[in-house]
Amino acid sequence: MPTPPAQRLELKHEEGGYRHYLNGEPVHAGNQLRLWLPAVQSPGHPGYRPGGWVWARYESRPGGRATLYLAGDRVLDLASHHNLRWPEFWEK
Numbered sequence: 001m002p003t004p005p006a007q008r009l010e011l012k013h014e015e016g017g018y019r020h021y022l023n024g025e026p027v028h029a030g031n032q033l034r035l036w037l038p039a040v041q042s043p044g045h046p047g048y049r050p051g052g053w054v055w056a057r058y059e060s061r062p063g064g065r066a067t068l069y070l071a072g073d074r075v076l077d078l079a080s081h082h083n084l085r086w087p088e089f090w091e092k
Contacts (some may be wrong), residue, residue, distance in 0.1 A: 006036060006083035011064050018064030022084055027066075030060045035068060035076075036083035053085070 004062060007023035020027040026031070039051040056068040066078035071074075076082070 005085070007085045009080070009082070009084055012018070013064075017062075020058070020064075020066060020078075022086060025086065027035070027058050027060075029058065029060050032056070032087060033058055033068070034085050034087050036085075055087075056084070 005036055010021045012019055022033065034053040035056040036057065037051055037054055040049040042048065054070055056070050056076075059067045059069065061067060068076045068078055070081070
């Protein structure tokens with residue numbers, strides 16, 4: 001199965017503040033998204049982990065910032081280099 005592409009993430013300023021848009025759709029607090037995590041190390045290395053899409057819950061913060069909550073209590077500050085997509089994009 002081919003790896004689905006990431007979708008475009010934009011930060012727009014609106015009347016009430018900032019809002020992220022993913023593939024032209026507004027992202028709301030609590031939305032479940034898919035985040036691409038690249039491979040760690042190379043195959044055959046003891047610390048190897050293949051890359052793949054993982055579930056991430058989006059939570060907005062003031063000033064156009066956001067946090068992604070992943071399984072295992074992992075927390076990431078959303079950054080422009082993160083590859084995200086809506087789950088429905090590939091899983092229909």
